[in-house]
Amino acid sequence: DTGVSQDPRHKITKRGQNVTFRCDPISEHNRLYWYRQTLGQGPEFLTYFQNEAQLEKSRLLSDRFSAERPKGSFSTLEIQRTEQGDSAMYLCASSLALGASGGYQETQYFGPGTRLLVL
């Protein structure tokens, strides 16, 4: 399978625990994005990486959230001291953006998501 994969697909945790999600992008893609989606809403941007550099973070990404993309390959998203409001689907997407025209043609490919439930 050459698509974007995410692990785990489902996570149930108790409030106050830490959780970590993993995303494996399409292998040649240089950009990786994290989004959060709550029921009945479209995904909301959290953060994105260009290769290994984290270039932008949303104000939604509180200091309890941290994301990494070591070596510009897979990425992890960690949530510390989870709260019930963190319950959502966490989606990862990757893309290949090339040169000056990369912005116009860039298509983001999404993984299946990790559904988090905080009790």
Added chain:
Amino acid sequence: KQEVTQIPAALSVPEGENLVLNCSFTDSAIYNLQWFRQDPGKGLTSLLLIQSSQREQTSGRLNASLDKSSGRSTLYIAASQPGDSATYLCAVKRSGSARQLTFGSGTQLTVLP
């Protein structure tokens, strides 16, 4: 701040009907607009991408149009089938340094057999 609105929020049609889903956005300074499909509990599948310089894109029974100046896009689905039942999301990528997509809340489509 870019805002994306999709109307209607839900739509139910009989099989075989042609239908139009609407998307509007407030800031016309965009690189592109994408339409996605999302099945319940699943990730997003990209259907069509329209660059800001383009007016429309077609793939099979799907046709998406873009009117950047008025901040509108439509997704036309011809001869709908029960397998088309899903939530359809539009997303815009703003011009400039921002790289993320801004999504609408989606239209939940049900095609009845």
